[in-house]
Amino acid sequence: xxxxxxxxxxxxxxxxxxxxxxxxxxxxxxxxxxxxxxxxxxxxxxxxxxxxxxxxxxxxxxxxxxxxxxxxxxxxxxxxxxxxxxxxxxxxxxxxxxxxxxxxxxxxxxxxxxxxxxxxxxxxxxxxxxxxxxxxxxxxxxxxxxxxxxxxxxxxxxxxxxxxxxxxxxxxxxxxxxxxxxxxxxxxxxxxxxxxxxxxxxxxxxxxxxxxxxxxxxxxxxxxxxxxxxxxxxxxxxxxxxxxxxxxxxxxxxxxxxxxxxxxxxxxxxxxxxxxxxxxxxxxxxxxxxxxxxxxxxxxxxxxxxxxxxxxxxxxxxxxxxxxxxxxxxxxxxxxxxxxxxxxxxxxxxxxxxxxxxxxxxxxxxxxxxxxxxxxxxxxxxxxxxxxxxxxxxxxxxxxxxxxxxxxxxxxxxxxxxxxxxxxxxxxxxxxxxxxxxxxxxxxxxxxxxxxxxxxxxxxxxxxxxxxxxxxxxxxxxxxxxxxxxxxxxxxxxxxxxxxxxx
Amino acid sequence: xxxxxxxxxxxxxxxxxxxxxxxxxxxxxxxxxxxxxxxxxxxxxxxxxxxxxxxxxxxxxxxxxxxxxxxxxxxxxxxxxxxxxxxxxxxxxxxxxxxxxxxxxxxxxxxxxxxxxxxxxxxxxxxxxxxxxxxxxxxxxxxxxxxxxxxxxxxxxxxx
Numbered sequence: 001x002x003x004x005x006x007x008x009x010x011x012x013x014x015x016x017x018x019x020x021x022x023x024x025x026x027x028x029x030x031x032x033x034x035x036x037x038x039x040x041x042x043x044x045x046x047x048x049x050x051x052x053x054x055x056x057x058x059x060x061x062x063x064x065x066x067x068x069x070x071x072x073x074x075x076x077x078x079x080x081x082x083x084x085x086x087x088x089x090x091x092x093x094x095x096x097x098x099x100x101x102x103x104x105x106x107x108x109x110x111x112x113x114x115x116x117x118x119x120x121x122x123x124x125x126x127x128x129x130x131x132x133x134x135x136x137x138x139x140x141x142x143x144x145x146x147x148x149x150x151x152x153x154x155x156x157x158x159x160x161x162x163x164x165x166x167x168x169x170x171x172x173x174x175x176x177x178x179x180x181x182x183x184x185x186x187x188x189x190x191x192x193x194x195x196x197x198x199x200x201x202x203x204x205x206x207x208x209x210x211x212x213x214x215x216x217x218x219x220x221x222x223x224x225x226x227x228x229x230x231x232x233x234x235x236x237x238x239x240x241x242x243x244x245x246x247x248x249x250x251x252x253x254x255x256x257x258x259x260x261x262x263x264x265x266x267x268x269x270x271x272x273x274x275x276x277x278x279x280x281x282x283x284x285x286x287x288x289x290x291x292x293x294x295x296x297x298x299x300x301x302x303x304x305x306x307x308x309x310x311x312x313x314x315x316x317x318x319x320x321x322x323x324x325x326x327x328x329x330x331x332x333x334x335x336x337x338x339x340x341x342x343x344x345x346x347x348x349x350x351x352x353x354x355x356x357x358x359x360x361x362x363x364x365x366x367x368x369x370x371x372x373x374x375x376x377x378x379x380x381x382x383x384x385x386x387x388x389x390x391x392x393x394x395x396x397x398x399x400x401x402x403x404x405x406x407x408x409x410x411x412x413x414x415x416x417x418x419x420x421x422x423x424x425x426x427x428x429x430x431x432x433x434x435x436x437x438x439x440x441x442x443x444x445x446x447x448x449x450x451x452x453x454x455x456x457x458x459x460x461x462x463x464x465x466x467x468x469x470x471x472x473x474x475x476x477x478x479x480x481x482x483x484x485x486x487x488x489x490x491x492x493x494x495x496x497x498x499x500x501x502x503x
Numbered sequence: 504x505x506x507x508x509x510x511x512x513x514x515x516x517x518x519x520x521x522x523x524x525x526x527x528x529x530x531x532x533x534x535x536x537x538x539x540x541x542x543x544x545x546x547x548x549x550x551x552x553x554x555x556x557x558x559x560x561x562x563x564x565x566x567x568x569x570x571x572x573x574x575x576x577x578x579x580x581x582x583x584x585x586x587x588x589x590x591x592x593x594x595x596x597x598x599x600x601x602x603x604x605x606x607x608x609x610x611x612x613x614x615x616x617x618x619x620x621x622x623x624x625x626x627x628x629x630x631x632x633x634x635x636x637x638x639x640x641x642x643x644x645x646x647x648x649x650x651x652x653x654x655x656x657x658x659x660x661x662x663x
Contacts, residue, residue, distance in 0.1 A: 193522075397617055
């Protein structure tokens with residue numbers, strides 16, 4: 001079958017009313033789940049799987065593609081309104097979007113986020129469409145050394161994103177990495193830090209942990225101030241159309257959008273690295289190259305433009321290795337690969353030869369779902385703004401209620417609630433003392449991959465550290481990481497010296 | 504609770520030492536010089552160094568400022584029942600779900616706990632009970648009904 005025949009066949013498959021209706025419903029579902037604090041795009045996809053089991057391959061894929069893309073954008077909404085990122089991919093710029101909302105620029109923050117999400121998403125699809133085989137082949141040549149440095153680069157970003165206190169951010173990161181070591185060691189199978197608990201053998205579940213760190217801590221901070229003499233200042237509601245001023249911001253930062261879309265797609269295309277890391281990296285890169293790095297984390301729109309386009313670009317990118325070689329780019333595509341196997345379609349190069357119309361159908365679904373992002377996103381933002389009219393003394397207990405059932409749902413036991421409570425209280429204490437909590441989540445998410453790659457590399461090289469720089473790409477990545485760290489150390493020493501000079 | 508960097512630094516040194524100690528007991532696979540204990544020990548050492556830097560930094564800046572600062576201070580809001588009561592009720596609700604939900608059921612724990620929490624933030628009795636009922640039933644419908652999450656039924660086993 002020629003390429004054009006395949007595209008025509010794919011279009012016929014997609015332009016079926018059932019498929020289109022499924023995509024619309026799944027999109028609304030994704031918007032809802034993503035907008036609920038603590039419920040992630042991964043969870044939206046996982047919850048869809050039992051339903052897609054009863055569908056044909058094309059509507060099943062349409063449901064998953066649409067829901068995951070919507071959920072990634074919708075995660076920005078509670079981030080801006082409540083400072084609770086709806087999904088981990090929104091965590092990098094939650095501080096900026098929330099401060100913008102507090103300044104009365106909620107519409108600008110969400111409007112920009114929506115439009116650049118759409119642009120980033122379309123860019124990711126274009127790359128998926130044109131360069132899928134080449135890029136995946138490139139990523140396939142990576143060994144544990146390259147992956148190790150890549151994970152190290154992602155983790156280092158956690159420290160540079162944290163605004164004023166790299167030392168405290170570093171400690172938070174170490175705590176997150178240490179939490180990730182709880183459970184059965186992936187290389188040797190030894191139980192670590194489980195203290196006899198069978199629940200802990202599987203490790204610290206990261207979704208209840210995130211709900212605790214970001215949501216429970218926020219609820220605690222909020223409720224103790226509810227009855228005080230001076231009530232928490234209500235967030236000014238910005239009126240007017242959602243997309244007002246968005247065009248100006250986009251015209252001002254076309255380079256940021258392009259750079260972050262490329263970065264997001266590349267990171268998404270690497271197995272094991274998805275939208276979360278793409279957002280963190282794009283934010284850190286944006287801050288480094290910005291003319292106003294001091295404004296980041298204080299309600300600056302530039303970081304939002306970068307990170308928000310990168311995380312949606314990564315969604316498209318993560319499908320490259322998934323479709324071409326059957327290697328998941330992130331947790332969402334891992335679920336998708338499972339679904340494809342259930343349908344008897346083994347993802348890999350053979351799908352391109354035997355069922356090319358299926359691959360092109362996925363591409364078309366991707367384009368449709370990204371375009372659907374604009375109207376659905378607009379409607380969701382409109383509805384979500386009603387949240388502002390709910391008094392905080394009603395909202396906070398309700399948020400707590402959702403945290404409780406959400407944490408329970410991840411483990412189907414009260415263990416999820418225990419994890420949420422422990423990390424919530426710990427995170428609350430840390431934040432009151434100036435320790436950022438976002439690096440804990442990054443450490444927890446990237447920790448297992450970081451350690452597995454580190455141990456594999458150590459075992460392969462017999463403990464010879466120079467092997468980490470033997471391969472050219474590994475060497476480049478490694479030098480990048482070391483440069484970042486030396487830069488941080490030198491500037492820390494400089495700061496101390498300057499302080500002493502003043503004293 | 505706000506504590507000085509010296510105190511939190513000391514705490515992280517203790518945590519780092521604990522991680523290092525426990526991890527040192529992990530066995531290495533047959534004859535290899537490293538294994539499950541390698542990364543946790545690096546992390547433990549990192550926490551000890553980071554904690555140490557916090558302590559040193561705090562002492563240096565304290566000496567420069569010359570004024571004594573309390574080692575730990577409670578948020579002013581938590582010193583009065585106005586702030587303490589809602590915080591306690593949040594804990595009651597969460598602990599209730601952990602300890603009592605299996606026997607009493609999700610709905611009973613959620614309705615009672617939410618009512619107490621709403622009352623503690625000074626909503627009226629009728630509003631508290633109404634909102635607690637609505638919130639709990641909404642969560643039940645959404646998670647147990649639509650999403651098929653096996654929320655504990657407890658006392659209502661057999662009725663729902």
